Amino acid sequence: MSVRLFRRFLFWTHLVIGLAAGALVFIMAVTGVLLTYQKQMTVWADLRGLDGAPPAAGLLALPADTLLSRVAASRQATPTAIVWREGANTPVEVQFGRESRVFANAYTAEELGTGSATMRGFFRQVTDWHRWLAAKGDTRDLGRAATGAANLAFLLIVLSGMWLWWPRNLTWASVRSVTWFRRGLSGKARDFNWHNVIGFWSAIPLVIVVASGVVISYPWASALVFRVAGEAPPARAAAGPAAPDRPAGAIPGALQPRLAVAKAQMPNWRTISLTLPTKPHADASFALDRGMGGEPHKRATAVITTEGQVSELQSFASQSPGRRLRSILRFAHTGEVLGVFGQTLAGLISLGSAVLVVTGITLSLRRLRAWLRRRSSPALL
Numbered sequence: 356m357s358v359r360l361f362r363r364f365l366f367w368t369h370l371v372i373g374l375a376a377g378a379l380v381f382i383m384a385v386t387g388v389l390l391t392y393q394k395q396m397t398v399w400a401d402l403r404g405l406d407g408a409p410p411a412a413g414l415l416a417l418p419a420d421t422l423l424s425r426v427a428a429s430r431q432a433t434p435t436a437i438v439w440r441e442g443a444n445t446p447v448e449v450q451f452g453r454e455s456r457v458f459a460n461a462y463t464a465e466e467l468g469t470g471s472a473t474m475r476g477f478f479r480q481v482t483d484w485h486r487w488l489a490a491k492g493d494t495r496d497l498g499r500a501a502t503g504a505a506n507l508a509f510l511l512i513v514l515s516g517m518w519l520w521w522p523r524n525l526t527w528a529s530v531r532s533v534t535w536f537r538r539g540l541s542g543k544a545r546d547f548n549w550h551n552v553i554g555f556w557s558a559i560p561l562v563i564v565v566a567s568g569v570v571i572s573y574p575w576a577s578a579l580v581f582r583v584a585g586e587a588p589p590a591r592a593a594a595g596p597a598a599p600d601r602p603a604g605a606i607p608g609a610l611q612p613r614l615a616v617a618k619a620q621m622p623n624w625r626t627i628s629l630t631l632p633t634k635p636h637a638d639a640s641f642a643l644d645r646g647m648g649g650e651p652h653k654r655a656t657a658v659i660t661t662e663g664q665v666s667e668l669q670s671f672a673s674q675s676p677g678r679r680l681r682s683i684l685r686f687a688h689t690g691e692v693l694g695v696f697g698q699t700l701a702g703l704i705s706l707g708s709a710v711l712v713v714t715g716i717t718l719s720l721r722r723l724r725a726w727l728r729r730r731s732s733p734a735l736l
Contacts, residue, residue, distance in 0.1 A: 362519070369515040372508050373715045379488075379505035380512075384708035386485035390689070391702030393478050394648045398440075400471035401458065407446035409462040416461040418611035422447060423631075425464035426457060427606060434606070438628040439614075503572030509708075510565045516554050517562075543721050550714040553707045560704050567688040570681070580684060581677035588677075607632050610639065613659040617641035620657045620668055636661050649691020649698075651682040 409416075417425075423434050426449045438448040439461075446458040446467050458467045483489045490498030522529040533551035540548055570576045578588035610629075617627060621643040628642045638658050646653030651671050658667040671679060686692040690701025 365515050365518055369512055369519060370715075370719055372515075373512050373712070374719055376505045376508035376512070377712045377716050379501060380509045381709055381712040382488065383485055383502060383505060383509075384705045384712065386481050387705030388702055388709070389481045390478065390485060391698055391705070393482075394691075395695075397471070397474055397478060400474035401448075401468075402446065403471070405446050405458055405467040406444065407442075407458075407460050407462075407467065408444040410460075414462050417464055419614050420606060420608060420610045422459065422461065422464050423449065423606045423610070426459050426466070429464070429466060430457060434631060436628060436630045438626065441625045499572075503569075506565060506568040506572050510562070510569055513554075513558065513561050513565055517558050520551055520555055520558075543718065546714040546717050546721075550711060550718060553710055553714075557704050557707045557711075560700060561708065563687050564690070564701055564704055567684040570684050571688060577681060580681045584675070584677035584680050586675055586677040607635050607637065607639065609661050609663070612663045613639050613661075614641070616659050616663050616665060617643065617657045620665065621645055621655055638666055647691065647694055649686040649689060650694060651679070651686060651692065 416422075419437065423437060427434055430451065432451050432455075434449050435452055436450040438450070440448075445461075447461045448456055448458055448470075450456045455469075457469050459465060460467060480489070486502060487495045487498030488501060520533060522533060532548070534555050536552055537548050570580055574591065581588040614627070614629075617639075618624060623645050624643050625646065626642075626644040626648070628644075629639060632639055638660050641657045641659065643655045643657060644653060653671075655668065655670040657665060660666050671682070674682070683692055687697075688701075690697035690699070690704075693700070
């Protein structure tokens with residue numbers, strides 16, 4: 356096949372896949388923009404206006420066990436997790452299942468608020484659209500399959516677009532026309548210019564964002580990551596019976612000394628979270644984070660026994676190459692692996708993707724209208 360025929364084949368493949376998956380890709384791109392700063396906005400909304408300062412100077416924070424017991428008694432429910440954030444005046448978050456939480460003063464256990472239901476509800480809806488098109492119940496698997504297929508299709512579109520972008524005549528004028536925005540254009544010329552320029556500047560990060568989305572969507576893609584790293588993919592955990600509920604009011608003991616040991620493993624921590632053990636004398640697994648929440652190289656897990664001994668300390672560096680690569684790709688999808696800069700870049704890439712879909716569809720419709728006009732015009736003698 357000649358280069359010309361291959362380019363023609365690639366163009367029509369690019370166009371057909373784009374039209375077929377365009378609507379789904381547009382939804383995922385727009386929701387991706389809305390989710391750009393989800394973590395920061397949620398924490399800001401939850402803690403806004405809450406004063407977690409000590410009521411008197413020199414007052415020490417309550418031991419974790421005492422704090423949990425008081426909050427549990429006040430709420431008449433058993434906590435499932437607790438989150439500490441840096442800052443002497445920052446409230447402690449006590450969770451009751453996945454959806455219920457209360458923020459308490461670390462010095463008095465006084466309840467300060469339950470978080471922003473509005474902000475959390477908004478992001479929950481956006482996330483549902485992004486992951487499975489807001490499908491509910493039994494149709495959720497179908498929605499997940501649709502977004503996964505759209506992600507894979509978009510990856511093919513991006514890769515083929517990188518080839519199609521390359522100018523046929525490699526001159527400065529031709530390169531400049533597809534790498535920089537031109538003023539005064541309208542209609543087809545404007546859409547063509549925008550489609551090429553945005554595609555050019557976003558190509559490499561867009562491949563990373565979309566390819567990592569494929570890895571998240573498909574087990575075979577996730578397994579491929581481990582094989583590329585030279586190791587066997589981990590076995591998928593079989594769904595087992597749900598963990599038994601902890602008896603009401605039963606708070607695991609010796610949490611405060613274990614918390615102190617966990618803090619010592621990462622002195623510059625920003626967040627420490629603990630999912631409370633279901634058994635009173637079980638080891639406690641503390642998740643330590645010195646980043647924004649999505650930077651795997653700044654996270655670690657410390658398992659502390661009831662005697663205060665570190666039975667396991669797992670950091671990013673201690674993981675296998677496959678797990679490190681898989682973890683990086685997970686947060687490359689949102690850009691969080693590079694902190695706020697990466698989040699911003701991913702948000703801009705998502706916005707650019709939405710424009711690529713719109714300009715691609717309009718260019719296709721113009722091509723279709725021109726073809727129909729030619730078909731309907733009488734043959735010239």
